Amino acid sequence: MNPESDADRRQAALPYTLLPITPSVIRELEDRQSSRAQLPLEGSLRPVEEVRNRGYSYRVGAGDVLNVVVWEHPELTNPGNELRDTQSAGRLVGPDGKMFYPYVGNFQAAGMTLAEIRDYIAENLQRVIRTPQVDVRVLEYRSQRVFVTGEVEQPGVSVIDDTPRGILDLINEHGGLRETASRRLAVLSREDESHLINLHALHARGDTRYNIALEPGDVLHIPDNSADKVFVLGEVEEQGSVPIDRNYMSLTEAIASARGMDALAANDASVFVFRSGVQPGVSQLCDCEPEEALVFGLDLSRADGILLAERFELQPRDVVYVSATDFARYNRVVSQILPTVSTLFQLDRLVND
Template sequence: MALRCKSLITSFAFLAMTGCTIIPGSHFEGIEPGNQTTNLEQELEKVNIQIIDSSLISQQKNARKAVKPISSLVGVNTRDYQYKLGVGDVVTVGVWDHPELTIPAGTQRTAEFDGFKVQEDGTVTYAYASNIPAAGHTISELRKDLVTRLARVIENPQVDVKIVSFKSQKAYVTGEVKQPGVYPITDTPLTLIDAINQAGGLTEAADWRTVTFTRGDKTEVIKLEDFYANGDISQNRLLQHGDIVHVNRNDKQKVFVLGDVNKAGSVKLNRYGLNLAEALSDSGGLNEGTADANGIFVLRKSNVEQTGVIADVYQLHAKNIAALVLAEQFELQPHDIVYVTSAPLARWNRVISLLLPSIATVDSVDDITAN
């Protein structure tokens, strides 16, 4: 069957090349038809052809099956996470049994207003303890330093230190999310998935398959779909100050439907995917008078450097109800090309229709000459 399909494809390509020579001015200079045919046959040896059947559908489903449970905090190191203070953060300090060292909460004042801000030099100043290093330190380290200093004037001080305003560190979520903006890094670990959720999730125009993640001068592509659909927790990231998460548009997420359909063109994939039946339906369906129901092909580019295969070609025999069920279950990928061939008689008629204008022109010239 694969050999038959390759022969069919070779015939299509050969006819396309030789057909070009029928039209004036369509010949490619410097390329002989014989060379084109030889090169084409060599390239087709690198094409992997498969029939769309229940076995292939089963392979697709197994490949998409999630292998691990999904959690936004799994796959990133949050167990040892500790927030480190920075310039602009505000802390409050309370000392048990020493109300004179604890600022009482005012009815019209906030904890942030009454708190102690980490200054530009990275220090915090408190009673009996001036210029305590804070920036780059955890809250536990600040508390320990504060206890040591207060112990000089207070016996066994019981100190409580809390962060009441996180101002020093932030991450950015941009692009196609519902609420793009700046999101603070706090004492609660913030992952890439959490940040997207806080930004309201993806918009309808978002590329749900990948996002770009930038830290410093390094940018990487995060496979978002692998996380959501397949449970690949390695795609998650624990965000740090200055990280940028950008969600692109899905303009390039489309397939192309060509050949003998009623409305050839591109069809967009949505975030829930697109199957072969939907793509054909969105293209107006097959041309019932001329299309070959056994000639529905899906061409998918392959990584030739890794696999040695230029493209994977899938063929659907759509002359029975079972085949339509298979088409509904065959998931397409971005940049797939769906091509519907014409029936042999229709192809012959098309060749004749191309030749008729030339024959008519010759007949007219003969008539003029005869007169």
């Protein structure tokens, strides 16, 4: 592969650009990665801390069970003095969002906060009670549900209560992540839209911006790590795929995970990383089109090459290829020819004998 051969790369079935790995390229890639991490959250996504700081009030929904207490009026709190526990004496918000209370009648409770329900009941009770003192609380939270699927220990349903709940809370409530779970990304579905959540920033860096506050109907999906792999091929001791467990893997780590380069056959001066797909901001790295694949080249026979390899961050589905030396290629050609030559030699001896 020759970086000067522009015609070859432009006319290839899949156009590519050969780009030597240099300190400036490393810095540019790191800046792009940092800028992507600083992108604002999409649409209605808000960190749970922001929701808490702004003041959060739970809004009652259909199916919730409320407990209404009118002080010094047990006949309203527990009509008929029935021997029932507090739980069974609660007031159910019906499927239509309405709730009944004596001397108040049916009213639309769904969508109201507890303070609004308390004030509404107290205002309507003034017809029969002087300055009523009313307290309202939720006995059972049933209306607002969120779902978690995929690679968690206990996929299922959770309900939102009077405390804002974020993505981390939901994952922990369901037993945490499985060994096969992706540590890079999660998918949050809300109102027919899907949003990618940076799990690595949340878990490894503690970036609470990605601890998104959940809303009723949200579906959080944790994918498996099958897409979080790089492939190491060529003159290494053990070719194969290497999972990115911590969302970060350097070129050095990938080669080391393949048990290093073959000491006899590898050409450490010709190590390549193949990266396909659309490359945002690629024009800042080279004179190439955004849809072109990138092939990064590195000389690991130099001391600075090893230092650069440690700083070069691999992306999922990257292919690392370690080239063979010319002598190794020559030996392979000879090893393939040798059986034929040996056979001809034996045939010649048989004929001569």
